[in-house]
Amino acid sequence: MNVYKYFALVISIVIAAVLQPTFFAKLFLPGATPDILIVVLTSWALLKGPAVGAIAGFLTGFLIDVLPPGDHLMGISSIFLTIIGYLVGYLSQNQSRSFVRPLVISASVANVFFIVRSIWANISGAEFSLNIFAVNFLTQGLYAALLAVFIYPAIGLLDKKLGPISRAEELRV
Amino acid sequence: MRDSTRLRTVLAVLLLLSFTFVALELRTSGSGLTKSLREFTANVISPIQESSSNFTNSIKNFSNTWTEIRTARSQVKDLQSENLLLKEELAKSEENRRRAAELDALLKLAGIGTYEIVPAKVIAIGSAQDYSWTITIDVGQIDGITTDMTVLTGQGLVGRTVSVANSSSTVALLADPSSKVGARIGGKGELGFIGGTGLPSELEFELFDPIAEINKGDRIVTWGSENGRPFVPGVPIGEVISIKSSPGLLTKSARVKPYVNLSTLDLVSVVVEQPRIDPRDSLLPPAPVTPTPSPSISISPSPSPSVE
Numbered sequence: 315m316n317v318y319k320y321f322a323l324v325i326s327i328v329i330a331a332v333l334q335p336t337f338f339a340k341l342f343l344p345g346a347t348p349d350i351l352i353v354v355l356t357s358w359a360l361l362k363g364p365a366v367g368a369i370a371g372f373l374t375g376f377l378i379d380v381l382p383p384g385d386h387l388m389g390i391s392s393i394f395l396t397i398i399g400y401l402v403g404y405l406s407q408n409q410s411r412s413f414v415r416p417l418v419i420s421a422s423v424a425n426v427f428f429i430v431r432s433i434w435a436n437i438s439g440a441e442f443s444l445n446i447f448a449v450n451f452l453t454q455g456l457y458a459a460l461l462a463v464f465i466y467p468a469i470g471l472l473d474k475k476l477g478p479i480s481r482a483e484e485l486r487v
Numbered sequence: 488m489r490d491s492t493r494l495r496t497v498l499a500v501l502l503l504l505s506f507t508f509v510a511l512e513l514r515t516s517g518s519g520l521t522k523s524l525r526e527f528t529a530n531v532i533s534p535i536q537e538s539s540s541n542f543t544n545s546i547k548n549f550s551n552t553w554t555e556i557r558t559a560r561s562q563v564k565d566l567q568s569e570n571l572l573l574k575e576e577l578a579k580s581e582e583n584r585r586r587a588a589e590l591d592a593l594l595k596l597a598g599i600g601t602y603e604i605v606p607a608k609v610i611a612i613g614s615a616q617d618y619s620w621t622i623t624i625d626v627g628q629i630d631g632i633t634t635d636m637t638v639l640t641g642q643g644l645v646g647r648t649v650s651v652a653n654s655s656s657t658v659a660l661l662a663d664p665s666s667k668v669g670a671r672i673g674g675k676g677e678l679g680f681i682g683g684t685g686l687p688s689e690l691e692f693e694l695f696d697p698i699a700e701i702n703k704g705d706r707i708v709t710w711g712s713e714n715g716r717p718f719v720p721g722v723p724i725g726e727v728i729s730i731k732s733s734p735g736l737l738t739k740s741a742r743v744k745p746y747v748n749l750s751t752l753d754l755v756s757v758v759v760e761q762p763r764i765d766p767r768d769s770l771l772p773p774a775p776v777t778p779t780p781s782p783s784i785s786i787s788p789s790p791s792p793s794v795e
Contacts, residue, residue, distance in 0.1 A: 332532065335611035335623070336539040341547075342751055347612075365497050372501040379508075382529045382536070383613050383621035383657045385649060388521045389508025396501045439664040440685025 318476045323358055323370060326469065330354045331377040345453025351378065352424045353461045355395065356402055357469040360416055364403030371399025394430050398423060416466040417459040424458035425451060522650075529652035533610070536655070537625055540610040552578045589754045592641020602719060603760035604639075605630050609752050610655065620646075620663035620683065622752060627654040635717035637709075637758040643723035643746035644668070644709060645755050656757075661724070662687050662749050668718055669710040672701060673771050678710055681724055681743060687750045690725060690743040697739050703727055706771050707743055715761025723771050746772070 330350045338348045355374045359367030375392030378384055402423060428451060436442055512521045555574040593606065607630075611623040626632050628651055638645040638658045646660040659666055666683040670692065679694040692707060705727040711720025725745040 332535055332539050335613065336536045337543045339612035340540065340543045340609075365494050368498050368501050372505065375505065376508075380525055380528050381532050382525075382650070382652070382655060383611050383623040385613075385621045385657060385659065387509060388512045388525075389505040389510075392505035392508065393502060396498065396505060400498055435664070435685055440683075441664075441689075443686055446686065 322472050326354055327373050331381055346450040348457035349424045350461055352427055353420045353458055353465045355399055356420045356423045357466045359399045359402040360406050361473050363406045364400045367399035367403030368396050371395035417462045420462035421455035421459040425455045428454045526652055533655035537610045593756050602758045604756040605759055606756045620660035622658050623655050627652050627656050631759050632656050632757055637719045638755050639722050640747050640755050645747055647717040660749050670707045671710045673706040673708050688744055692741045692743045694739040701741055719758050719761040
């Protein structure tokens with residue numbers, strides 16, 4: 315990771331954080347809102363490893379909590395997403411060129427974060443409806459996989475464009 | 488290995504930072520540093536959010552027009568160009584007409600209730616739409632908005648403002664689990680609280696009086712807070728859809744379906760000044776079947792003649 319790549323990481327996450335509530339949420343698609351933030355985070359973690367994954371997770375969580383209309387307890391999403399980004403980063407060490415792999419991982423991460431959020435919502439007093447949960451769970455994974463089709467290659471390209479770096483240096487922060 | 492030590496350090500620092508935010512917010516209960524951080528980011532980001540939201544709207548309009556173009560293609564060729572123009576106009580005017588109707592309804596509600604309102608567009612919808620029920624609207628401090636003001640549409644209550652930046656504010660919707668609204672049954676005087684359940688089309692109405700009578704189809708209005716904050720009196724909230732039997736409990740509760748569709752909001756308005764006279768039940772939509780029983784004397788707060 316060089317400076318430009320960190321810059322690209324921050325910019326891509328900020329763009330996703332702006333698009334999430336103003337574009338994807340306003341499309342009123344059936345089921346859940348497509349979670350572009352999770353897909354961007356997963357792509358960076360998959361490409362660059364646990365350290366970058368954790369940083370991307372922290373930044374994503376911070377923006378979720380702090381940008382309007384986010385009204386959560388500040389820092390709570392950062393905790394979950396830092397850990398999620400860190401763990402996803404470990405999957406990067408198994409470098410495979412499979413096209414489907416990032417899609418499946420994105421969908422699973424989106425689903426895991428959705429479950430975490432649901433549990434958190436229940437703790438803070440929301441009611442649980444199996445119907446809504448099931449529909450949102452399925453669509454959440456589906457939308458994340460669809461988004462990953464475009465976002466994972468785009469971020470991979472960005473990463474390549476911003477300069478080759480040896481594998482040994484990659485893991486360094 | 489050095490790498491893994493560094494990795495662990497990064498993780499530890501980030502987690503520590505997150506926990507610090509949580510602790511700070513809990514300690515200052517949403518004021519102080521975290522509040523100013525929120526205000527700062529809101530001021531920076533809301534112009535960007537607004538233009539992104541406008542972009543979304545134009546895309547939606549365009550895609551509407553686009554589907555219409557595609558159906559027109561199958562028709563006779565020389566009609567095509569004319570058709571295209573006409574349909575485009577139609578799509579545009581339909582959207583305008585819909586908005587005009589929404590504004591009309593708003594003005595009517597505000598007119599009968601004599602609320603002073605500021606109309607607003609929804610620019611962002613809670614990122615975790617599944618459970619967190621918040622929206623951002625495009626009016627803020629410079630439009631005279633402060634926290635704890637009532638937000639409504641032509642159909643009824645939407646929620647209240649919870650944080651305000653220069654030109655945008657965040658609204659907690661009725662459905663948010665943390666939301667609580669003082670309410671009474673229209674036509675009777677029975678008081679209670681409407682609480683969010685985290686589900687879009689169901690609210691929970693809790694009556695203070697365990698032996699009070701409540702029926703399916705009863706309509707609920709706001710009861711009004713002191714000085715009209717956070718809720719002005721007389722705004723329609725919703726209709727009772729089922730009653731929960733709760734033997735042994737001190738309160739009685741019912742399920743209420745809100746009049747406003749909380750998951751597809753577009754135009755809303757913020758009440759900046761409360762009515763001089765409590766509008767009571769005058770804002771409720773006409774009763775469907777039987778007329779509501781004659782209003783009895785109730786204990787809702789008497790309107791204060793606010794001559795300043």
